[in-house]
Amino acid sequence: MPHVLTVRTTVTCGHTPGKVTTASSAKLTVSGVPVLLPSSIGDMPVTGCPLLPPPQGTVACKAVVQVQQGAAAKLSVGGEPVVLDTLSGSTNGSIPTDVPPTPQTHLAAPTGEPKLQAS
Numbered sequence: 001m002p003h004v005l006t007v008r009t010t011v012t013c014g015h016t017p018g019k020v021t022t023a024s025s026a027k028l029t030v031s032g033v034p035v036l037l038p039s040s041i042g043d044m045p046v047t048g049c050p051l052l053p054p055p056q057g058t059v060a061c062k063a064v065v066q067v068q069q070g071a072a073a074k075l076s077v078g079g080e081p082v083v084l085d086t087l088s089g090s091t092n093g094s095i096p097t098d099v100p101p102t103p104q105t106h107l108a109a110p111t112g113e114p115k116l117q118a119s
Helices: none
Strands: 064-077 080-091 113-117
Antiparallel strands (some): 064 080
């Protein structure tokens, strides 16, 4: 069963050491740490993405575009699902060898909070 993500979870753009800035004011906490919601991740900045030219036109990930998977079906806070470690999504980074260039879809969180599981 997937684990719930909290603000302590490292969410990455998929290009080490690229890290997504997260924040949450969710009332549900795990060991006093707020859980993440899709709104805690969507449109948030990415720092440290190493994607740089060459090739010409490569764009480093700077922001999350969309959370595509990882929302819990049965656990929510204020009507918004919590995010699980099955998280996937896209950023605004691109590699021009993709034809056409497409958003990077490597958004991930390697591990969730082991104290709380959900589906």
